[in-house]
Each structure stands twice: as structure tokens, then as C-alpha cells.
Amino acid sequence: MTLAHFLHGLRCASCGTLNALWLDLIRALVECHQCGQTALTLTDTDEGRSL
Template identity: 75%
Template structure:
């Protein structure tokens, strides 16, 4: 199972359209194909934490 599988069955928080979210792993973004809304994703909880 890949991270993209977790997007199946989800709605965009902005336009509420079902199954239109696309994963861009290079930029670490999820984007809605319908309205263009983007969200930053973190795959490692400690990735942005300062020491």
C-alpha cells in the first residue's frame, strides 16, 4: 500500500468533491484536481521538529 491509496474515498476540504485528490510526492503536496487547493504533507512526524 502506498501513500496515494490513503486518498481514495476522501473529499476536498474546500470544494467537497469526492476522489479528486492527487499526490505530488516530489513537492510533498496533495492537490485537488477540481479547485486547485493544495495541502502540505508530512510522512515523518519528526521531519519538521527542531532539536
């Protein structure tokens, strides 16, 4: 079982379905439960700081 969070108020970029996206923190993926499209999430390790 993975920890997943519902992404409220967002639409899938692929199929346009509202409120069908889930964030899987363990796998670092966002998935649409309507069409199955997935996207990898990345974290900013520099926290936006420039050199």
C-alpha cells in the same frame, strides 16, 4: 514528471469533491484537481514518540 498517487475515498475540504485528491510525493503536496486547492504534507520525524 512527478510521482503522484490518487487518494481514493477522500473529499476535498475546500470544495467537497469526492476522489479528486492527488498526493505528489516529490513536492510533498496534496492537490485537488477540481478546485486546485493544495496542502503541504508533513512527516513525523519522531514517529509519535514522546520524551
